[in-house]
Amino acid sequence: MCGTGSDDVLHLAANAFSGPGDEIIYVRYGFAVYDIAARRYGGTPIVADDADYGTDVDAILAKVNDNTRVIFIANPNNPTGTLTSGEEIARLQKSLPGNVLLVLDGAYTEYLEEDEDDGALELAKSKSNVLVTRTFSKIHGLAAERIGWGYASENIIGAMNRIKLPFNVTTAGQAAALEALSADDFVASSREHNQKWRQWLSDELGALGNHGLRVIPSHTNFLLVLFEGKVTAEHANSALMEKGYAVRWLPGQGLVTGLRITIGTEEETRGLARALREILEAAG
Numbered sequence: 368m369c370g371t372g373s374d375d376v377l378h379l380a381a382n383a384f385s386g387p388g389d390e391i392i393y394v395r396y397g398f399a400v401y402d403i404a405a406r407r408y409g410g411t412p413i414v415a416d417d418a419d420y421g422t423d424v425d426a427i428l429a430k431v432n433d434n435t436r437v438i439f440i441a442n443p444n445n446p447t448g449t450l451t452s453g454e455e456i457a458r459l460q461k462s463l464p465g466n467v468l469l470v471l472d473g474a475y476t477e478y479l480e481e482d483e484d485d486g487a488l489e490l491a492k493s494k495s496n497v498l499v500t501r502t503f504s505k506i507h508g509l510a511a512e513r514i515g516w517g518y519a520s521e522n523i524i525g526a527m528n529r530i531k532l533p534f535n536v537t538t539a540g541q542a543a544a545l546e547a548l549s550a551d552d553f554v555a556s557s558r559e560h561n562q563k564w565r566q567w568l569s570d571e572l573g574a575l576g577n578h579g580l581r582v583i584p585s586h587t588n589f590l591l592v593l594f595e596g597k598v599t600a601e602h603a604n605s606a607l608m609e610k611g612y613a614v615r616w617l618p619g620q621g622l623v624t625g626l627r628i629t630i631g632t633e634e635e636t637r638g639l640a641r642a643l644r645e646i647l648e649a650a651g
């Protein structure tokens with residue numbers, strides 16, 4: 368099914384499969400929409416512990432009980448950029464009761480290398496309790512067109528379709544998405560650019576470790592950078608803003624020490640690294 372962004376599909380999943388008294392699990396530092404979607408339909412959000420900012424399958428399994436209805440996992444995850452292996456995802460699915468819906472949110476899948484595939488689509492094809500969501504908002508650059516999709520067994524998609532609002536994706540969004548599907552060169556060059564500059568920025572910021580910076584290894588088009596020294600993430604955020612760089616400080620998601628920095632053009636990425644170095648060096 369398509370939706371007005373994969374966000375729409377995530378909400379439909381929570382709406383169709385949970386309600387008051389039901390529990391929805393996601394991992395600490397998971398995508399912010401999971402909490403909103405869980406509460407919106409009266410369910411109870413349950414947060415599983417992370418493993419050094421990544422998804423911990425055992426911590427999720429420890430939270431599963433008779434009230435569990437939905438588990439949301441972004442793989443790779445926003446805002447941490449972490450990736451959970453296909454083996455771990457398969458182990459999670461295998462350990463779940465059949466009436467628990469496992470939602471595998473692949474908003475950033477296209478940024479992965481071929482050998483990093485987490486097998487989500489294959490699982491959705493063969494298991495009746497797995498829903499994969501994908502989007503045209505990230506590597507395809509069509510966020511404002513609001514178009515995403517979900518893939519799952521007929522029962523799951525059928526239940527979601529029955530409650531979906533009748534007026535949904537726009538004609539322009541559909542046309543743009545269809546064009547994007549044949550723009551292989553654009554996707555390949557975006558992935559290549561992202562890999563090159565993500566590595567470059569990661570190395571540059573990693574070299575600022577003496578200022579207390581820690582970069583979480585990323586599989587997406589952004590880096591989560593932790594500020595564990597004298598300069599706080601809050602200060603770096605406002606100082607970067609003054610220099611013309613908009614990054615994301617994430618206190619609302621429990622990441623008071625974190626900035627999420629998106630990979631931009633070469634000029635933007637070099638400029639950001641220079642600006643951040645100046646901010647840290649000015650603080651001594």
Ligand SMILES: Cc1ncc(COP(=O)(O)O)c(C=O)c1O
Binds near residue numbers: 372502
């Ligand atoms: C992990 C993840 N899933 C889903 C979405 C929703 O994207 P959209 O509704 O634009 O498809 C986002 C957007 O930030 C995201 O980061």
